[in-house]
Amino acid sequence: MTRHIYRCPLRWSDMDxxxxxxNVVFLRYLEEARIDFMFRLAPGNGSxxxxxxxxxxxxEIDYKRPLVHRHEPVVIESWVTKIGAASLTIAYxxxxxxxxxxxxxxxxxxxxxxxxxxxxPRRISDEExxxxxxxxxxxxxxxxxx
Numbered sequence: 001m002t003r004h005i006y007r008c009p010l011r012w013s014d015m016d017x018x019x020x021x022x023n024v025v026f027l028r029y030l031e032e033a034r035i036d037f038m039f040r041l042a043p044g045n046g047s048x049x050x051x052x053x054x055x056x057x058x059x060e061i062d063y064k065r066p067l068v069h070r071h072e073p074v075v076i077e078s079w080v081t082k083i084g085a086a087s088l089t090i091a092y093x094x095x096x097x098x099x100x101x102x103x104x105x106x107x108x109x110x111x112x113x114x115x116x117x118x119x120x121p122r123r124i125s126d127e128e129x130x131x132x133x134x135x136x137x138x139x140x141x142x143x144x145x146x
Contacts, residue, residue: 004077012069056112060109062105063105092106
């Protein structure tokens with residue numbers, strides 16, 4: 001199983017009054033990693049995979065430890081835990097570095113492909129399913145239920 005790796009810089013404005021990264025900011029970090037995974041790593045050569053839009057149906061986040069501002073980016077590892085007919089679940093770990101045992105956040109997101117023209121959910125295409133299958137790990141440590 002392959003994990004998608006995204007290096008996310010921390011911004012001074014990410015901190016809250018308590019001197020650590022605000023809980024809401026972690027949603028932005030996860031969004032950046034998810035967009036990088038779904039849109040930049042999707043098959044090339046004119047592929048339309050994931051280009052039609054998607055919506056988030058659910059987020060679940062477990063905050064493990066506070067993260068304070070630093071110059072080094074955090075690493076967000078993402079992988080797929082479930083592929084349904086019209087949804088997928090992405091799991092994440094926000095860490096100090098790739099392979100690190102220091103985990104700040106464990107999370108999952110249920111994503112639904114969406115047809116912007118008809119304004120309706122759509123099924124996952126065969127091409128998308130094939131791409132996602134490379135990142136599936138349904139036997140990994142327990143992630144938040146989604």
